[in-house]
Amino acid sequence: MNNAQIRAFHAVASQGSYTKAAELLHVTQPTLSDHVKALEERYGVKLFQRQGRGVKLTGLGRALLDITRRQFYLEAEAEQLLTRAQGLLSGRIFVTADSPYLVVPLLGDFYRRYPGIEISVHFGNSERVLQDLKAHRADIGVMPEYIEDSQMHAQAYKKDQVVVLVPSGHEWARRSSIQFEELNGQRLIMREQGSTTRAIFEQAMRRYEIRPGTTLEIGSREGMREAVAAGLGIGYISASEVGHDNRIHPLVVRDAALNVTEYFVCLKESYPMPTISAFFELLNNTQDTAALETDAQNPA
Template sequence: MTLRHLRIFFAVCEEHSMTKAAARLYLAQPSVSLAIREMEEHYGVKLFDRVSRRLDLTEAGKQCYAYTTHILTLVDEMEQGIRRFDSHRLHIGCSLTIGTCLLPAIVSQFKEQHPQTEISAQIENSERILSMVSDNALDFALVEAIPNDPQLRKEQFLTDTLIPVCAPFHPLSREANVTAEQFASFPVIMREKGSGTRELFDSVMLMHNLVVNPLWVSTNTQAILSAVSAGIGVSVLPRLLAEDAIAKGEIVEISTRDLSFSRAFYLVYHKNRYLSSTAEAFLSLCRNACTVALCAQN
């Protein structure tokens, strides 16, 4: 027995007529008659007494009507409840850079438009976040690493630049056109493997035939900034994360000749993941160039 049978049976009970029930459901009258006959054959009972042109429920029909009413009420409540849940909850994953520099501003703007939406965020390195998207544990993610999993779809939504930095009193702060070899000759402080920043740094250095083993490795960008400002070593950091410290004079950007670090930020989601209307609205906000520019300035 299907929900279609039950909805037809319910309409016939309410209208006391197959013709009126058919009109109410926008069905042909023979389709309604067939559904009622199939139900009676399935249960082996008569559901209606056919008196004149009016259909009245038998005792078995009354019991079936009570069950049907209960079932359809639960189904309708489920439909409404799931739709409300779908519209008011998002679980987002972010890399540390995006989670620090962009996500708060994007979420703030989104909440102005969708105040009832509950947004939870998982902020980890890109490798960990992409793994969670692959496991279908997140609605979608914003990362700077390119996903290799063929099950994941990606969309570029912003370009980012990384810059070499050092302390204001570091020898490289007074040099112009620093080469990759010069940069690598000093102790390097970097993010951990698995982060988008580290992945880009390693690939650019390999283009210069250099393999750099960092002196310090940290998952915390603030710890890296503090170590660089103390003169412990040099680093490469996202401009978005470093610009405040540069403005305060805590670190300086190194003038380089042949070191260029640029990358894209990506929206990533599982190709089999259902994206709710709320998720689509959030992704549209991320794709909006004006919104991204506003976020980058905040």
């Protein structure tokens, strides 16, 4: 059986779209279609039915997807078994995160504990995080907020707040906060579709009936910061990601609950794997330490 054809089928079946599957596997859509077509023709079967812009699995396709999920899990299990036999002296862990600010320090701790484990990190929005996990392109994902998914194991890690950003020369730069209604008519810089931070901000805009003057869409946090610094509009970002940049100034929104909780996520089937379980163990220890420090600073 052709492995490329099976991986092509699994990607399309998992994503429900040839376009999304091609992006995940970094191949062209015609190449992906050829792999799936060749698999169907080889066995004289139909695995997908076209449905609008996406695809729908046939009964045989659903049965094959169950098998390919187990196949990729067993591949990972075999690799992790060999790694475990070496006492986590070697191996590799793939991470896709929504930003570097939270995950990089933890990966530093993980590396110091397990220096033989290779670490690969990619960054993208929440949609990309879930896609990479489901396509087995990432072992662990980091994302703000989390929608319940039966395939996933998720652990809340840290609460944060979304703040508004203005350039240092802005008339609001001498203030520490604003009312949400003050954004009416302002030029706003928005994150791309698929960003959870954007979804949270847009929900608040609808709730408070905020109508911006014009909007500019930027596809990354770094782009958002640079656009605000260049005076292209008013942006927003998680408070923990503001950092030290004298070109921009953060403002708390006093009357809107722009709260976000960062989650670490993995496939439930992958959670028992030694490198992944070791990372979540480190995560738990870090949270316990933080809780003890908070208790010490705030005695009863």
